[in-house]
Amino acid sequence: MIAFIDQHKDEYGVEPICRQLPIAPSTYYAAKARPESKRTVTDAVTTEKIKQVHKENYGVYGARKVYAALNRAGHRVARCTVERLMRRTGLHGVRRAKGPRTTVPGPLSERPADLVRRQFTAPAPNCLWVADI
Structure with missing residues (x-):
């Protein structure tokens, strides 16, 4: 919703959009002022490393091999994280x-x-016989 408000705030303004959406203007401004979460920052770094490993191996590596390559290179990350970011x-x-x-x-x-x-x-026994080959 924040991205939608950012796209249309010049045309309509923040408060009229927030009135139509189920969000308070203070929530929008708080989300804009809030720094990025630690997970978002580490996901961005890990995604770049995943792209690099995937490209270096001609795009044939799946999540298991990318995970192994990252851990060998010293970038400790969980396999489920690699799977999520690759997806x-x-x-x-x-x-x-x-x-x-x-x-x-x-x-x-x-x-x-x-x-x-x-x-x-x-309707009664021996009235209907069915077979399948």
């Missing part, structure tokens, strides 16, 4: 291809008619 920035490793396809389905053949008309309940 946020849209980075991912190369995914393995699926194995070879050994069977190819044939063309659709004639299907027998549905004589039961999808009604699988019988």
Whole structure:
């Protein structure tokens, strides 16, 4: 919401926008004056290091290998943090291809008619027999 207010405050002003949104003007001004959190600062630094490691390895490293490379380089970070930041920035490793396809389905053949008309309940025993191949 803060970014939205920043985009439109020159055109409408802060207080009229805040009246329409469920936010008090004092909350907006407090959020603008508040310094960035420690997590935001460390995430920015870690994201740059992740991008660097990912680029140096031709974009094939996934979160596990990026995590290992960062820790080897002395930048201690949790794997879940690397996963979160890579997901946020849209980075991912190369995914393995699926194995070879050994069977190819044939063309659709004639299907027998549905004589039961999808009604699988019988009025009495031995009145309806259904089989599947």
